[in-house]
Amino acid sequence: MSEASISNVSLRSAAETSRHRRAARWGFVLLMPLLIVAMALAVSLVEPRILSLRNIINILVQSSYLLLFASAQMVVILTGGFDLSLGMAVSVISVATALATTGLAAADAPAWLVFVAGLAVGLGVGLLVGAFNGLFVSLAGINPFVVTLGSLNICYGLATTISGGRPVFNVPDAFTRPLYDGTFIPGIPIPVTLAIVVAVFLHLLLDRTVFGRALYLIGNNPRAANLAGIPSKRYLFLAYVTCSLLAAFGSLMLTARTGSGEPNLGGSLMLESIAAAVIGGVSLQGGVGGIVPAVLGSIFVTLLSNAMNLLEVGGYVQQILLGCVIIAAIFLDRVRATRA
């Protein structure tokens, strides 16, 4: 309790605070949408195709997938943690689901069974991964980076083992159709509808439930949450399970789109999901975030890679750029944290 601490306590006088914070809040809230619009306009000068209706729909569909992964990542980042295993989990889920559905289709199972089984296997594997992560982080108290680094490797091993290193082709229509082809609501492709449903659900979860509130509190000050009687361990565990389930759903959607179980599906997803979440405004310190930052971040990252593709920027350069964007986003996050 001595004041002899080098770190500074940031208090503000009441008047100073409200003026600054209101300005800062509006500034940061508008920053993302403005950036997105600005980028689109800037690129359109060189490559007008970016603003075509078809491309915009394309971007929306792409962001839908990323949104699922970004919001999955967001749930654990809220608690002050991380899920490095996201990409590999997506891969192993994709492969497992493909194997299950193709197996059942080959055995002439009815369409509904194929679909349900696919969902069950996919979400089930997701549950297992999430439980593994959650268990070691909450119960054993191990640093989430290390745990998810470990599960990353485990998932990678599993994915390549059960797939034999090659994609599992011909995932039956019974499975892919409901998750990808066509539209539920006319005009809106299924992936977008699904993403919207998930987004709404997640918003309600975070904003309206005790669980959601607890996540923010745990992320902001785990010791205080514990002292107040919040069952932190239980909720932390559930957060990782939720993350993996969301990622699993995203993986199912992606598998439906490609029509095959890919052991490399997860590839750069881990980085992209983190980039999307952080850029959108989810703070790495924990305790700050919501569905809106995840949405904005996903659109931004998707737009960026879409723009780079249209401008015919090489894949490797894109990867470099992604790394730079991540560092820039974290730096911005730090600035936000020290000001708020």
Next chain:
Amino acid sequence: MRLVGPIMSGRSSSERAGPTSVLERILRSYRPAGFLPVLLTVLLVSFALFIPNFVAVQNLLNVLRSSSYLVIIAAGQMLVLIVGGFDLSQGAVVALTSVTSALVMVAFKETFANEPGLIILVGVLAGLGCGAIVGLVNGLCVAFLRISPFMVTLGTMSIATGCALLLTSGIPVYGMPKSYVEGFGRGLWLDLPTAFYLAAAVVAVIWVMQNYTRMGRYILAIGGNMQAAIVSGVPAKTYLILSYVICSMLASVSGLAFTAQLGSGQAVINAQLTLESIAAAVIAGVSIKGGVGRVEMVALGAILLLTLTNAMDLLRIDPRIQAIFLGIIVVLAVALDELSQRRAALV
């Protein structure tokens, strides 16, 4: 970085309470990593007895050689772990170094046609330069921008990998001088792989640094209690940056040696390298929280890890399944470390 609180509360009586159970005593001994040499010996003996071909000279040389590469990298990771950080970019630095050094050597082939020594020198410098730059970026971001080391090194990992792929489009780079590949990379001095001597030298230098120089104490202080270090006048930022630079440069050194053995510059190198280096360090008692670490133990940890891998290879266990084991080992090792710390704090 450790918090001061729980550790500084000490005990209110001036006696230390003894360990109260066998389990606690075992956990206590884990901390100074006293059981690592024992474990290693036990494993070596068991493998020698039960696994055919383990004791074959060629096999042992292979293990020694691949351990050497890991030892060098793990030593670097240890430095960063000690100051309370983390380096996820090591694998990418190895790839980047491999590619850069090979490309530079090929580029200068004409210029120094009769001086293979110079070609090698330029290539090596270029490779080390890569490590220095990445390390500098990591260090500066962590020390001055105060960004989490995980995130920074995640970013630089992506950038470095991208650069490596970009420079080669994924195609291996051939054409390095013969003396480099045959003489250094695949050569044997006194019947032992050259990489072994390199690793031994690295371990020796770092051992001296840890025990006989200021830097050794400073990095322990920075990781153990940053505030105490600053207040005592330790130039914390400088040594923080230095740790990241040395870590990346050691990754470069390992990359150079490995490239020499491969005979070509490759942008795609062992994807698990980073995890292995962390595993080796953690098994050796280096704490994720910082402030603790001895290089001789890390060397043993690396050897242990690769001995295990080698045994699994000989037993024809699929490398993909080995990846699973690696993941489990890391998690368990850190869990044990965490548990033993908690017990130590209570006793």
Next chain:
Amino acid sequence: MTAVETDDMSRVAEAARDGSDLLLELTNISKRFPGVVALEGVDFEVRQGEVHVLFGENGAGKSTLINIIAGTYPADTGTFKYRGKEIVHLTPQAARVIGISPVFQEFSLVPELTVEENLFLGRELTAGGFLNRRAMRARARAVVRGLNFDLPPDYKVAQLSRAHQQMVEIAKAFLTEVRLLILDEPTASLTDAEAAKLFELIAKLKAGGVGIIYVSHRMREIKRIADRITVLRDGHKIKTVEAGDVSETELVELMTGRKIGVLFPKIKHNPGDKLLEIESVTLSDQSVNDVSFYARAGEITGIAGLVGCGKSEVIRAVVGLEPIESGTIRVRGKVISAPTPAAMTKRGVCYFPSDRVAEGLALARPVRENVSMAALDLPGFSRHRLLQRRSERRIVQGIVEKLSLRPPLIERAVASFSGGNRQKVLLARGLTRDISVYLFDEPTVGVDVAAKAEIYELMQTLLATGVAIVLVSSDLPEVLNLSHRLYVMHRSHMVAELTGANINEPAVLAHFFRERQTDGIVAGEMHATN
């Protein structure tokens, strides 16, 4: 003669030659941190051979001032004169070289390094770029011997007791020649005998012309060793007085800015049933040994003792924050075998932590969420795991207004409130549920005087509703004036239970410093002796 002694002689001679005996002269020192004014226009001086006490509440600016003197960071304004010369750009290194040696309250030690390594941290002796371990070992032994401490140089600091750690901290200051020694609450964890050794050392240093800045608010010590006392309050220097010219009451009044009688309300004592009983509790880390006490409804049960005596650990153990090795805890007569914060809250026991920033509040979250944190499972706050925002807002707003939170805006993040108001947010949490036992752990640290009075009024209001209050505090006036029954702890043991007229400072202090004379003290059977 040791190195220390020969230096003393020459320094006294030097002082006689110099004529000027002003060692340190600070004028108009100000220091701001983001959002907080730590010091404003402070003048401070230290003479050679003087013990100058810095006196003030936590948050008054004492630590900031000594950090500036020690070179940890510079002042924003003002002049810094040391031995007649103006000093700018002081670093911790440079400060030690010129003889300014700080001994901090929050230790500047690295736990995993040995005593010797810690002593030399930042100023290692080298030979040709490498560590000169032999020389450092020799010097370390010499310093430790000269101070008459028993410290094994090759033990890791983490293995030492808190008292020994404090000794290492002190030894650190004596590694280089000392002209101005800064001691920040040095006797907090020392035994009587060790403290006596320290005072002997101080006397010796004084004779040798060393100036000493001594930060403390323990009256007995101040009376014993101070030459002059400077009182700080809220970052300002209030007054500098000669120690002999001022009474304790005057000092406390200068420190708080209020007359003592006005500061503490007279709280009615209406003892009822025993709501909380702990018997023979011992903690796994031995910070609490065989401690028993009880708390009754309508009564403030105080626990006093030096920092580190275990009083905070005792009540933390009640809510399960410290691992218990043996003993029983009873709430309303029912034994609780494995207390956890959640379980105890449900049973109506509420603990307010001493470090509200680290353990109590989620600073970036709004007041509303901080207040409702402990009641999320109750109707009015949630139903079927879904939050009831409107109801929550109503309840929290009501509570917050009752506590006079300034400003009463519940959507604002807690980080934007001052220390006193933050404490109110924390206390508001205790009003969201049915609580019958309140455990206050150092409740007014860093709280301004006005808020303190309001917190005491809250205690008064609560007590009238028939709850039990346990007050753990290192603030002697506070715990003396508010407690109806006062326990005293000393080095992990309960050594006294005082009631009525026996609750006075001399009685309590006597127990602070006395070694335990008998084993197995049962609360209620021992009476204080004056």
